[in-house]
Amino acid sequence: MNHSQDSTQTATDAALVELRSIRGTIDNLDAVLVGVLAERFKATQRVGELKAVNNLPAGDPEREQRQIERLRTLAAEAQLDPEFAEKILNFIISEVIQRHERIAEELRTGSHD
Ligand SMILES: O=C(O)C(=O)C[C@]1(C(=O)O)C=C[C@@H](O)C=C1
Structure with missing residues (x-):
């Protein structure tokens, strides 16, 4: 193996070490x-029960508008794309609304499946 192949191999090893390290960070963040999503859904479950009862x-929608504005500002400050942050929030909130509707329906019909 000549000198240039040696240095390529060294660079590849370093890249693989860094890749493994970054993936460890990603796993921790995921x-x-x-955990954060689970806590949020526990909180919204209680809101759903309060609303149903x-x-x-x-x-x-007015609350949502305030949340979107706030999240877009936080995203921009954190160098996260505000459009992406808004999409994620809307995705989560639409799931919450479906769950709220299910809780209210269960209360009306007495069903729990
Ligand atoms: O704050 C409420 O009223 C909720 O029901 C929670 C929540 C949310 O997930 O943040 C969900 C639905 C509403 O449209 C607004 C906000």
Whole structure:
């Protein structure tokens, strides 16, 4: 193996070490994301129950608008694309609204499946 092949091999090893390290970081962050999402859904489950029992609508568009504005600002400050942050929030909130509707339906019909 000549000198230039040697240095290529060394660079590749270094890249693989860094790749493994970054993937470790990504795995840790994914675990944090799952934990945070689980906590958020626990909180919204309680909101869904409160809304169902008190005959409040599942969705609150004005609240959502304030959340989107706030999240877009936080995203920009964190160098995250605000459009992406908004999409993620909308995706989560639409799932929450479906769950709220299911909770209200279960309360109306007495079904729990
Ligand atoms: O804050 C509420 O009223 C909720 O039901 C929670 C939540 C959310 O997931 O943040 C979901 C639906 C509403 O449209 C607004 C916000």
